[in-house]
Amino acid sequence: xxxxxxxxxxxxxxxxxxxxxxxxxxxxxxxxxxxxxxxxxxxxxxxxxxxxxxxxxxxxxxxxxxxxxxxxxxxxxxxxxxxxxxxxxxxxxxxxxxxxxxxxxxxxxxxxxxxxxxxxxxxxx
Numbered sequence: 001x002x003x004x005x006x007x008x009x010x011x012x013x014x015x016x017x018x019x020x021x022x023x024x025x026x027x028x029x030x031x032x033x034x035x036x037x038x039x040x041x042x043x044x045x046x047x048x049x050x051x052x053x054x055x056x057x058x059x060x061x062x063x064x065x066x067x068x069x070x071x072x073x074x075x076x077x078x079x080x081x082x083x084x085x086x087x088x089x090x091x092x093x094x095x096x097x098x099x100x101x102x103x104x105x106x107x108x109x110x111x112x113x114x115x116x117x118x119x120x121x122x123x124x125x
Contacts, residue, residue, distance in 0.1 A: 001025035008119030019080040021095030029073040032101035037091035049104040058104035085123045092118040
C-alpha cells in the first residue's frame with residue numbers, strides 16, 4: 001500500500017497550490033479519503049474528507065470556502081485545491097485512506113487505515 005503526496009512548496013499569501021495524493025496497493029474507489037495537516041509544534045489537524053464515490057465532502061471551518069477536496073477514481077488520486085492561502089496554512093499535509101470513515105473524521109478500521117508521508121506547504125512572503 002502506498003499513498004504518495006505531491007504538489008507542496010513555497011507560495012505567497014493569497015496564492016494557490018494543488019496537492020495530489022496517488023494511491024496504490026488497495027481498492028482506492030472503496031475508501032474514503034482525507035487530508036490532514038501538522039504545523040510545527042502542533043497536533044495533526046483534520047482538513048477535509050471525501051466519500052469513496054466522491055459524492056460528499058466536508059471541511060474544517062478553518063479552510064471552508066478556500067480549499068476543495070476532489071478525487072479521480074480512474075486515476076486512483078485525491079486532490080486538495082488550496083486557494084487564498086494564509087501563513088497559518090503552513091504545515092506538512094498528509095493524505096489518509098480509510099475503509100470505514102464515520103462522520104468524515106473517525107476511521108473505524110484499524111487494519112484498513114493508511115497514511116502518506118506528507119508534503120510541505122509553506123505560505124510566506
